[in-house]
Amino acid sequence: MSEAHVELVAKRFQAFAEPFLAEPGDNFAYRLKVEHTIRVSAIATDIADHSRVSERVRFAARLAALLHDVGRFPQYKRYRTFRDAESANHAALSVRHTLRGDMLADVPEDIRRLTLGAVILHNVRALPLTLPPETLAVARLVRDSDKLDIFRVMIAHFSQETPQHPEVALHVKPHPTAYSQAVLDGLLRGETGDYRHIVWVNDFKLMVAGWIYDLNYRHSLKLLRERGYLDTIFDSLPAEPKLLALRSQIMGHLAQRLAGD
Template sequence: MDTSSLAGLHRWFADYCRTFHNDNEEHNRNIRLKEEHTAKVCAVMEILADSLALSPEDRRIAVAVALFHDIGRFEQYRRFRTFKDSSSVNHAELGGRVLAEGKVLAGLPEEEQRLIIGAVGLHNVFRIPAMLGDRQRLFLRLIRDADKLDIWRVFIEFYGQPAEERASAVSLGFPDIPECTPAVLDTLLRGEMVDLATLRTLSDFKLLQLSWVFDLNFPRSRELVRERGYVELIADTLSRTKCVERAIGVVRAALCARGGEA
């Protein structure tokens, strides 16, 4: 993929997004949220690519993965009015189908098409499949980190906004109450990622977001979390019981102790 091809993919994405806007402001707010998220994930991907000194070709593939990682969200929201996969459709798999069936990547070499569609289709899996090749694994690890690094921003902004200004689909419909589910807290205390299926409240969802620290792949990703203060900003939105404080402590320790892979 050359720079001209990547620029063409950016133009296609912008044109595609415009087809989802309508006369409903709530709808458009949710669509704009995903457009902004995509732009910022692309920017984070550039930072991670710099830290790994990727070749120009691999950098462009990585940015294309970032550009398209949430392409399925637009059709998901139009059809189901939610970003909750369990109540609608797996947005990553849908994104892979949008790219493949629309022949969006038709001008690229077949290997690059496979790498991009594969990373898009798997970017939201709970754990990276063991059978992937090294290059598949590289781009999947990159997009998982870049995605998390901006999702933290999205939620921190959401928690600070008045209700009438929030993109309604962000909270996935969880009740905004201070209670945390014991099983969710226990998972954090073990230093493990929280499964979305175990959540009951918005506070649980915040704990899940904190548990993503355990799944970061690169040293620069951890540096960015620390530089941006994401753990503390999310922690400040929680009701700080003793158990919640212990869980936050485990997250802080993991963020400082783990160097990540190169």
């Protein structure tokens, strides 16, 4: 396993995406996923380079980052949505199309297995802690990288007067101040948000802020702090006491986990 394998899989991903990008009409959704994939793989490399992980974990995480959203392309082509509940589990589609296209050809068997494990696990709400340690390490790394880029995508999306595309934020309802009490209460208890409870745009922002409880690697938290994503999100929410309390709870959590830096 070498750098050349990662390059090869990156090329295969590009070749897989190309026909979708060439489709007439609405190709914004496909471009979004290609760009997301490229950034997620860069973030995964960065986290791996700054963390104590084995070479095997490092390679598998980089491959899984490249392949995690392969299923988004056939999903959007068939259903015109990124909402899994209304279409199909896109992680399962990613595995199916990775295998069908033999996109992991020439990759050693142990790394293939770790890669596919992280792809299928990248969108589960919580990782089963009974997983083998290396599977867990790869899945956590990919999930952190994915989330860090979604922070960026969401902030770019919500800061536009006219959001670029309804699928980016999965059709949440726009409103300057409305939010759901259930979403806020869950986050105040330190739980991560649940897509099923999201109604308003502010619910979505809160859920994304709550992902901090599900970031695993220290370097991921550092990237989050460096990029100022949490401040951007909270600055765009109404200045209500309960929301301010959540803000200080979340910022406190970040500071505590990064203490000693």
